[in-house]
Structure formats: C-alpha cells, structure tokens
Amino acid sequence: MNLSYETFLQEFEALVEDEWSCLFDLYHEKLNLKNRKIATKKFQTIIECVFKLSQTKGFQAMTLRDLSQESGISMGGLYKYFSNKNQIAEMIHAAMIQMAETCLKIRQYRHQDPVFELNELLARHVFLSERLKKWFYFVFMECKSLDKDLMETIIASERFMENAIHQRIVDANQQGLSQCTNPDFVSAMLKVMLQEWYLKSWKYQQKNINADQYVANLLLSVYQLIQVK
Amino acid sequence: MNLSYETFLQEFEALVEDEWSCLFDLYHEKLNLKNRKIATKKFQTIIECVFKLSQTKGFQAMTLRDLSQESGISMGGLYKYFSNKNQIAEMIHAAMIQMAETCLKIRQYRHQDPVFELNELLARHVFLSERLKKWFYFVFMECKSLDKDLMETIIASERFMENAIHQRIVDANQQGLSQCTNPDFVSAMLKVMLQEWYLKSWKYQQKNINADQYVANLLLSVYQLIQVK
DNA sequence: CAGAAAAAAGCGAACATTCGCTCGTTTTTT
C-alpha cells in the first residue's frame, strides 16, 4: 500500500476544490445566488454552525433562531441560502454524495490483485471520511430528516461499498490468495470499522492516532481475517 | 463456549422478569400508579409505540399527538405515565441500564482463562442486546435527548465494556495465550461488532442469521485477531 | 474615474401553525 492521506488530499482538491463551492454549484440556480465569493463564504458559516448545533442537540432540535444567533445571520438572511429547514439536511446529503462519487467512483478501475484492490478501497474510504468527517457524521446521525429518494441513494451507496468489499474477498479466495470462511461477516466488520473512524473521531484524536495509522491497523486486520497466505 | 441464547433467556427472565415490570418498579412511586397490572400493560403499549414512532421519524420529531393516536390513549391519559416528554427517553434509558447491570455485572466473576472470559463477555452482550434490541437501538440513536447525568452513565458503561475487552486481550498476551500487536484497535473492533448486532438487526434477520450464529462468527474473528495459539 | 441607478443580499418584526402540557370532567375500577 502506498497511498497516504497527504497524497489523497491533493487528489481531493484537484477533483472537487472544496465543500462550499460544491454546494454553490449544486444550488446557486435554484436559490438565485449570484455572487459566488459571498455565497460560498456564507454557506461555510451556515453549514459549520449546523454541524456544531446538530452535534450537540440534533438537527430536529436545532431551531432556526439558534442557527441565526450562532451564525450571526438574520432569519431572513438565512432563507436566502435555503428555502426550508429540511432543505439544509437535503443539501448536505446531496453535496456529500456528489463529492464521494467524484472521489471514489473515479478509481473503480479493476486491478489484477483483489487484495490490493481491497486495501485501496478501504484506505480511500478512510481518507475521504477523514477529510469530510463532519459531513459523514451528520449524514449518519440525521438521515431520519430525509425524503425517501435521498435516503435510498444513501442506503444504495452503503450497500455498494459492502458489496465491493465482499466481492474482493470472494475473488481473493477463488484465486487462492486467501482462505476466508465467513466473507459476509468479515465484510460487515470492515464496513463498520470504516464508520468507526468518523463516528468516533474524537476518540482517535485523543489517542493521537491519525488516518494513516488507522488504515495500517485496518489492513493488518484484513490480513488476519481473510487469512492471506 | 457453551452459553446459548436459549439458556441466556432463562437467566434473563429469572433475573428481571420483563421490561415493563422493571419500568413499573422504577417509576410507580414517582407517578402515583397503584394498579400494577394496568400500569405494566399501559407501559408496554406506550413504550412500544415510542419505539415504533422514533424508529421512523426520531424521538424529537415524534409528537405526543402522534403517540396518542398510535397508542389509542388520550393526551391526558398519557401524562399519567410520564410527567414530560423527555422523561420518556429518561425512563427508557434508566430501565435499560437497570436491566443491563442486573444481567451483566452479576457475572463479573474472575475466571482463570482470559480468553474464556472474553468469549463469555461478548456472547452475553450479544444475547442481552438481542433480547432488548429495540431498547439498545433507541438508546444509541436518541442519546441526544438526555440530560448530562444519564448520558455520562451511558458513556461510562460503554467505556467499561471496551476496557473489559481490552483487559482480557492484554491478559491473554501476558499469559502467552495470544499474540495481539494492536489490542486497542481490536477491542474497538469487537465493541463495534457488538453494536452492529442491534443496529442492523433487520439485516441479519433477513439473512436468517440468529444470535448464536453471530456469536460463533464473532468468536472465530477473535481467535484470528488476537492470534490465539 | 465618479457617482447614480439597478440589482443583490441582508434584516427582523409579524403571522399562522404546532407542540407540550394542564385541568375540569367523565368513566372505570375498587
């Protein structure tokens, strides 16, 4: 494995610039926003406040007056950047899906070695969720606030990830590279450890464990769990 | 390992009877409830409706009018069984802590073999969360609705579990029974797989995997991850 | 380049609705 978080970050910035311009590109027409510089700046303050407030009290319990006070933007001012409260959650989800697909799907080329592919898949996911920590956390915790279409997109992409992991394990078995007797269970385990990284990020920050070290631990476990020869 | 879900269930019923009488015992004085038979029955319908509604829309978004309609109990009638909305969440948490402590702590005797102890610990937790699926799910998803004291109790018990796992691994290493190079990571992994069982229970129900089979998979992974000799 | 006119962004009091909760009354149980 040679991919590091640092090189991933460069790739990320080349592909999607940053979160706020991604939001602007997706929604500036629908919201009649003209000035890109102002709008991206505002998006940043608003969404960061949303993350902060929903981390402590949850999105549903967060009041628009809370958000107004925390961000320093008036009620009427806020409504220039979304047309109703639920759209905030919708925008966050849509932008995250957009960024994730740009960063992960573009690398879905088939390599000859399924074990290598599995490593690559896991590492990329950890790095992406490290870069978009708050976004992943929000999407996981607040998916209740979504309409059905978006929710199904989220579930589908989760399932896609687990299937991708599962397939690599089965392939490795068939090619005689590994001896995994319970691929279903192991792929569930690996997927859950991808979630652990962004759901409990404070824990690993506290223990001084960075994304690269986490990936190293994860890959060691892979070797043990699928019994690589 | 010889503990099965069936034998665990017998133990459980001997220790705590059931959820609803546990709730009654904890709160009947504070709420002035006299008739045990009526009250436990009402608790059951109310709490089961709370689980149902908060699974689909979340506890915060659940209205007491929703709850009234779903349970067939009037607004005023509901308020005989709690004194404010947040107390519902509080009661659920308190009762679950009560039941979990009764079922887990009573078995914290030290055995000579740390690997055996680890197995026992993991199996018991899976079985308990299987019996109290909805409770565990609710506590995980809705812990935001809690006051600080209860929240810290929850966090403490989580930490206790992870430490207990960690300690058994370290002990096994020291006794030369295993060779685990990353006990921190592995114990996080095992703890997360305990959560997986109740957070994604629908998934395993769909795949026809029961608690005993899940435990078997879990213990196999333990052997691989801590390199038992 | 200056300054006026137009457009965009920002403001916050006011509105309708909804929610948690109460309480006087009725029904059921003891």
Next chain:
DNA sequence: AAAAAACGAGCGAATGTTCGCTTTTTTCTG
C-alpha cells in the same frame, strides 16, 4: 360511594416561514 384512571378541549410558548424595508454590492453612464 370512594378512588383511580382516562379523556380531550384549550392555553401559552415556541417554531418555521414570510415580506416589506434597509444596506451593500455591482453595473451602467456621463
């Protein structure tokens, strides 16, 4: 007949949303 449980319309507070107005930014023009 007394006590406990259940009822449900109604209250005040809080919330999402709107809209007429002000401020800031951009564009146009002499």
